[in-house]
Amino acid sequence: MQLSAKTEEQLRIVSVLGSRIDAAVALEFKDAMRIQTEDGPDTVVLDLSEVQFIDSSGLGAIVASMKTLGANRKMALAGLTPTVERVFQLTRMDSVFSVFSTLDSALAELRH
Amino acid sequence: MPILPPFTVSIPSSEMAVRDALKQVLAALGPLELGTEEAGTVELVLAEVLNNVVEHAYPDPDTAGPISIACAHRIDGLHLQIVDQGEAMPDGTTPLGQPVSLDVDFEDLPEGGFGWFLIRDLAKDVLYERVGSKNQLSMRLAVALQPGETRH
Numbered sequence: 215m216q217l218s219a220k221t222e223e224q225l226r227i228v229s230v231l232g233s234r235i236d237a238a239v240a241l242e243f244k245d246a247m248r249i250q251t252e253d254g255p256d257t258v259v260l261d262l263s264e265v266q267f268i269d270s271s272g273l274g275a276i277v278a279s280m281k282t283l284g285a286n287r288k289m290a291l292a293g294l295t296p297t298v299e300r301v302f303q304l305t306r307m308d309s310v311f312s313v314f315s316t317l318d319s320a321l322a323e324l325r326h
Numbered sequence: 327m328p329i330l331p332p333f334t335v336s337i338p339s340s341e342m343a344v345r346d347a348l349k350q351v352l353a354a355l356g357p358l359e360l361g362t363e364e365a366g367t368v369e370l371v372l373a374e375v376l377n378n379v380v381e382h383a384y385p386d387p388d389t390a391g392p393i394s395i396a397c398a399h400r401i402d403g404l405h406l407q408i409v410d411q412g413e414a415m416p417d418g419t420t421p422l423g424q425p426v427s428l429d430v431d432f433e434d435l436p437e438g439g440f441g442w443f444l445i446r447d448l449a450k451d452v453l454y455e456r457v458g459s460k461n462q463l464s465m466r467l468a469v470a471l472q473p474g475e476t477r478h
Contacts, residue, residue, distance in 0.1 A: 237377045238341035267366075269373040270440035278437045285432040297366035304447055305440050306428055 215242040219250040223325040226254045227317070229261035235272030243272070247279040256287045257324055261317045263293030268301050277307065288312070292320035329472075330357055332398040337376075339383075339390035339410070344376040347395060355470075358399065364469035368404065371448050371467060374441040375408050383412025383461055403450075403468040410461050420454045420463070423447070 216231040228250050235243050251258050260276065268276075280289040290312040294302065302308040314320035335350045337343040348369050355368065376393060384390035396407040423442030428435070445452065449465040456462075 234345070236341075236345065236373060237380070238345060267369060267373075269370065269377060270438070270444060271377060273440055274437040277435055281433060281435060281437070296362050297370070300363070300366060301370065301444070304444060305426065307440075309428060310435060 215239040215246055217243075217246045217250050221254055222321070224255045224257065225321065225324055226251060226258045227261060227321075228258060229263075229317075230265050233264060233266045235265055235268045235275060237269060237271035240271040240275040243275045244278050244282075247275075248282055251279070251283060258283060258287065258289045259292050259314075259317070259320050259324065260289060261292050262298055263295070263317060265298055266295055268298050270301075270305075273301055273305060273307060277310070280311065290314060290320050290324060292317040329401075330355070330399040332396065334394055334396045336392055336394040339380050339393055339412070340387070341377070341380055343393075344373065344380060347376060347393070348372055351395060351397060354397065355399075355404075358470040360470060367448050367467055367469055371445055371465070372406070372408075374445050375406075375463060375465075378441060379408065379410045379412065379461075383410045385413070399470060401472040403466050403471055405464070405466050407462060407464040409463075411459055412461065414456045414461060415454055418454075418456055420452065 217228050218231055219226065219228045228247065283289055292314040293316055294313060302313065314323065333354050335347050335354070337347045351372060352365060352369060360368065372395065379393050391411045393408065393410045398405045421442040423446035425443055426436040426439050449467055452465045454461070454463050
C-alpha cells in the first residue's frame with residue numbers, strides 16, 4: 215500500500231497510489247496514513263482518485279485514520295471514483311467527511 | 327441477451343485469494359457487459375461475504391479451508407452461492423446488518439459493522455444454511471436483468 219504525501223499551503227495532501235483499499239491492505243493503509251499525517255498541517259486531504267474499489271475494511275481504515283488525527287484536525291476526501299463514492303453514500307459515511315469530487319476542487323475550497 | 331452458463335470459482339481462504347476470486351468472477355461475467363454500478367455491486371457484495379468467511383469461518387489461517395462461489399445468471403438477476411467448510415454462523419443465523427449509528431461522539435465513530443449492512447442493502451433473497459459441516463450462503467443480485475424484469 216503506497217502513499218505519496220506533500221504539504222502545500224497549510225494542507226497535507228496524501229495520495230493513495232493503488233487501485234484498492236480492501237481487507238488485504240487495510241492495516242497497512244492505516245499504518246502508512248499514521249506515518250504520513252502524524253505531524254504537519256491540521257487539514258489532511260486524502261486523494262482517492264486512483265482508487266477503484268474499497269470494501270468495508272477499507273472504509274473502516276479511512277475512518278480510523280481520521281480518528282487518529284484527533285477531533286481538532288480535519289480530513290477531507292477528494293477524487294472519489296463512482297464505486298468508492300457509492301460505498302460512502304450507502305453507509306452514510308459521506309456525512310462524516312468533507313467530500314470533494316476532485317483534488318483541485320478540494321484544494322480550491324480548503325486552502326487559504 | 328443470452329443467459330450466461332453457470333460457473334464456479336474456488337479459492338483457498340485468504341485475503342489475497344479474495345482479490346483473485348473477485349477478479350475471476352468479474353472476468354467470467356464479462357459477456358453480461360455490466361455497467362460500473364452493477365459490476366460495483368457484484369464486487370462489493372462478494373468482497374464482504376468472502377472477507378467474512380476468511381475472518382470468521384476460518385479464524386485460524388493454519389486450518390483454513392476452501393471457499394467456492396457458484397454463480398448462475400437467471401432472468402431475475404445473478405444468483406450466488408458461497409460455500410465454506412469453516413465454523414458456523416453464531417446462533418446459526420446471519421447478522422441483521424443494521425445501519426451504523428453516526429449520531430455519536432467523534433471518537434465513537436464506527437470503524438466496522440458495515441459489511442452485513444452492505445450485503446443486506448444490495449443483495450436480495452439472502453439465505454444461510456448450515457448443511458453438515460458446510461456453510462451455504464445464497465443470494466440474488468438484481469443485475470443484468472432480462473428485458474421486462476424490474477428491480478425488486
